Amino acid sequence: MKTIPFFPYADLFKRDEAALTDIMMGVCRRGAYILQQECRDFDANLAKFMGVKHAFGVANGTDAIIIGLKAVGIGLGDEVILPSHTYIATAASVHLVGAVPVLAECGADHMLDAADVEKRITSKTKAIMPVQVNGRTCDMDALRAVAENHGLMIVEDAAQGLGSKFKGQCAGTFGKFGTISFYPAKLLGCFGDGGAIVTNDDEVAVKIALLKDHGRNADGRVVAWGYNSRLDNMQAAVLDYKLKSYPQEIERRRAVAARYQAGLGDMAELALPPGPDADARHFDVYQNYELEADRRDDLRAHLDKNGVKTIIQWAGTPVHQFKDLGFTVDLPKTDAFFKRCLMLPMNSAVTDEEVDYIVKTIRGFYGK
Ligand SMILES: Cc1ncc(COP(=O)(O)O)c(C=O)c1O
Helix, strand or coil: CCCECCCCHHHHHHCCHHHHHHHHHHHHHHCCCCCCHHHHHHHHHHHHHHCCCEEEEECCHHHHHHHHHHHCCCCCCCEEEEECCCCHHHHHHHHHCCCEEEEECECCCCCECHHHHHHCCCCCEEEECCECHHHCCCCHHHHHHHHHHCCCEECEECCCCCCCEECCEECCCCCCCEEEECCCCCCCCCCCCCEEEEECCHHHHHHHHHHCECCECCCCCECCCCCECCCCHHHHHHHHHHHHCHHHHHHHHHHHHHHHHHHHCCCCCEECCCCCCCCCCEECCCCCEEEEECCHHHHHHHHHHCCECCECHHHHCCHHHCHHHCCCCCCHHHHHHCCCEEEECCCCCCCHHHHHHHHHHHHHHCCC
16 A cells, blocks of 8 residues: 655655755855855845845744744733744744734634634733634735724744735735744745844834844844754755745645645535635635544544545644643634644645545545
């Protein structure tokens, strides 16, 4: 029996091994490891791709959020509202700058629910942090309206959303800053850790540039406290190369999503994510294909027995369920969602035949 991995890490390297090896060896041969031309090129090309004024490569997507929050002045005692359906890194970043992560429900499309956000606003709330999860952008009209009504900042965790759009505007560009992760399984993945922060605000950009590199200005003089959080030049070189074919990566994932939709869309036992053309306001890039399923655990076991590897996002635990971190908030919608959610293989290596096999295996499980 053939196994369909959830994410074929090595295959994605092997299918372009000669070019990728050449790029990495080139960096080594020149000894160009830290903050060299490739970093400048990638920052410029990423900013262009996203339609934003400034982009900064940093060490990972978690540092990106921490640095962004520091750059916009969020700190001690401030509250930031974010979805519980996110990676622990989003909430941890808020905590680590001294602020309080306030967790909210997600709606039917798995995204931060604006109405629930509004209920959680207090006099200490400073920002709303939409997480552009699964390669979809939240309903930014609704979130912006809440933010404007209450005088709040929007800051975006777009770790999973590079290239995703809402009304033609890229995820990551709606608020004071947005962040991206280049973790290897991300849509644009590097060969280790990597991340970026983007902003349209010139003052915030100056602060980010200082915070990511020991507080050093363009002349190398230390003028502020800062971190060592640079995207290394080897990763920047790889990412800059992969960015060139990124539209094809997105196109293939949207085709895979359309094939899942065509094969499973009629099944009452499942709630699929919105299809690629379901709503003209959204352009989804399908970082993940996360559906809801009746008898989810049995379905997962059945898929596994038939060679199809799946994942439950965040290892099955939304942030508010980490009681050791002190969360006491009750989020019944998110709890219910986490009993049903499941992610199917979604990447540009999965073939049409494999998608058809996964569809057949799921239909077989429900006797269809
Ligand atoms: C929604 C979300 N936020 C933050 C992160 C953190 O990114 P990184 O792993 O690059 O630190 C990730 C990725 O892992 C993520 O999926």
